[in-house]
Amino acid sequence: MISTQPTGLGFGRDQTLKRRFAVKKRSILSVLILGLFSFWGGSAQSADEWGTLTIPAGRPVKIGLAAMLTGDYASLGLDIRNGAEMAVQEKGTLLGHPIELQAEDDGCAGPPSVAIAEKICNDPLVAGLVGYMCSGGSKPASDIHNKYKVVMISPSSTALELTSRNIPIFFRTCWNDKIQARRAAEFAVKKGWKEIACIHDKSDYGQSLAEDFARNVASLGGKVLGMEGITRGDKDFSPVLTKIKPAKPQLLYYGGMAAEGVLIVRQMKRAGFSKTVFMSDDGCYTEKDFIQAGGAASTGAYVTYAKEPDPAWVKRFETKYGPRQTFSPQAYDATRILMAAVEKTAQKQPDGSLLIGRKALRDAVAETRMDGITGRIEFDPHGDRTGSVVVVYRVAEEGGKRFFKPEDF
Incomplete structure (x- = not known):
């Protein structure tokens, strides 16, 4: 006689199959979810045509600075550094991340400026740079920055050819010659x-x-x-x-x-x-x-x-650093512009990291409309400051x- 009731063996096999199916279903769902996150994360990172800078949670957003910090023109370079440092310290943080000013001595010359450009542009935490101090350094360094698409804002390089070359990553808060x-x-x-x-x-x-x-x-x-x-x-x-x-x-x-x-x-x-x-x-x-x-x-x-900068700012600056020299106001404004561009373009991720599109950051700098301590700041299509007064x-x-x-x- 053949039994029509399920045997213990048959019943166990059905339950096992069901469990395997459930596990497989969950695995497939997990893969799909991970794929979805990967897709959107990849999209965020690849959406910017110049590439995307990733600042991990807890890591600083770095701002490079290049000026002559030793030698015959060091007082000008230290003044630039102090202006940028003051802006960073007043800001404190960017979207929950500390800000680090990475100051480098460019020697007011081409070779050291090129070396700094390579170093800065290959640092995965650097958003952009304030500098270089001298036109002879800014010219070759800007070629490196353009190669890596790292925006730079000079507070002091005034040579006309710097903007006549139409390099899209170069801006200046000073005037031109x-x-x-x-x-x-x-x-x-x-x-x-x-x-x-x-x-x-x-x-x-x-x-x-x-x-x-x-x-x-x-x-x-x-x-x-x-x-x-x-x-x-x-x-x-x-x-x-x-x-x-x-x-x-x-x-x-x-x-x-x-x-x-x-x-x-x-x-x-x-x-x-x-x-x-x-x-x-x-x-x-x-x-x-x-x-x-x-x-x-x-x-x-x-x-x-x-024109002389805002007197209230000069008082704050000189209380902290002593008599200002030349380009600290322009460095202060350049640093504020760069930090504002980061705030405007950075995408904060669930894990606390920041994604910053290189071209989006550059475009945000180009679209600056700021009342700085040196006056109204806007840029023309070449990176020159409009309405400069000498x-x-x-x-x-x-x-x-x-x-x-x-x-x-």
């Missing part, structure tokens, strides 16, 4: 100084600025009596001054930095340039390296620079104190 040269030339000609001689330091910054100044003077009816180059780091400029002196220029214009500029203005006095006015650029707009180092010889000299300052002496006094014209 086209504006600076034109303003200086207009001032000189209006003052009646139409016979000029020029000296430059052969750098991308100094030489292009001096040459542009000379072209502007000529276009305004002035006469260029000579154009001479010196070498950065030299101390004795009597040979070039001796060469220029017989032409009796009404104005001697210097394109370069304060370390050499202050020596030139002091040696001019000793060489008997009693009727020749000295004029220079933002590289000489430094109380420490030009006014204090030049002493009485600096009185009556002219330099160009931006002011001519004279080293005045009143009550036994020398200081930069803005000139009206």
